[in-house]
Amino acid sequence: MKFKRIPDHIGVIPDGNRRWAVGKGMEKKDGYHYGVSPGFQLYELCRDLGVKELTLYGFTTDNTKRPAVQKEAFQKACVDAVMDLADRDAELLVVGNADSPCFPEELIPFTNRVKFGEGSIKVNFLVNYGWEWDLNHQGGLASKDISRMDLIIRWGGRRRLSGFLPIQSVYADMYVLDELWPDFVPEQFFKALDWYQVQDVTLGG
């Protein structure tokens, strides 16, 4: 095994789909479709390395203010991803505001954790997620079934959380790649893991 230290829980901010599409001469909305396949490559790498939990930032309640064609495109990409995952191994939980019309109704059955195949890795998928919605939820955090993250990897160059699970992020190490998400290749993920090897964990102590 190349990596001595494997994070239990990795969070992923797959940013840059729209910029990638524009760079390829496509419309912004077309980028989301090309973000689905990288997600599965990453899922397979994590599963094979023994990562216990993987959380992906799908879309936020703020994102739904974008033009309708973009909104429909990222909603569809999220539904496609879940339907494809159903044929693999995972324990899937979709977390987001399912009371809103922006939440794809096909995903409602997955707002309670569902086991696919052997269920060898927990996969959390944030769909129509909002940090204020999460924190102001009745009966505690809406995302309470998502554990604290050890490593957050963001694609697309921006060094910010953009509302990604504020509570689970408090002690996470954050690694930012300049490459846009649809240009994902495994080496980018390995670069993040290489960096993670040399981060120390103090948790304030």
Added chain:
Amino acid sequence: MKFKRIPDHIGVIPDGNRRWAVGKGMEKKDGYHYGVSPGFQLYELCRDLGVKELTLYGFTTDNTKRPAVQKEAFQKACVDAVMDLADRDAELLVVGNADSPCFPEELIPFTNRVKFGEGSIKVNFLVNYGWEWDLNHQGGLASKDISRMDLIIRWGGRRRLSGFLPIQSVYADMYVLDELWPDFVPEQFFKALDWYQVQDVTLGG
């Protein structure tokens, strides 16, 4: 003016005091004293540039689990910093769990915002702060008088928030410098501001 875009609110994580002290052949506890003066240099730079609000991470409830000599040293550094600020211009607010014996009693008067001199910049200082304490406070966020941050600058190389104001951090751009905090020089701050000039603000839209 060199910078077209000045953040309204800058958060600072002044990390690396202990590593710096060890590197100089001193004891770990001795580093905190050398972190006070850089704080004032940074305060003056921010004030002169027209930054409206500056938040500094003093110490956390987790930090107080460190050896007693270290705890006493960072408590003293925080008290010294506040007493020195009282001779300058600022509107100071100290935020932290003042019900605990780890909170220096000299700082209790500043747990409500106090104006020094012209009060030309809001300064928030987290002292015996804990993110769980903040979020589970009766009557809303304990840090509710601290606004959302635009830019967070961390010294000491670690790319994480370490529990720094999870709510006010949700959209902040994060810039990490490898230099240890007591080695602060203004050029480091200008590097962070240079970087900030080219970050775009979308807030998820």
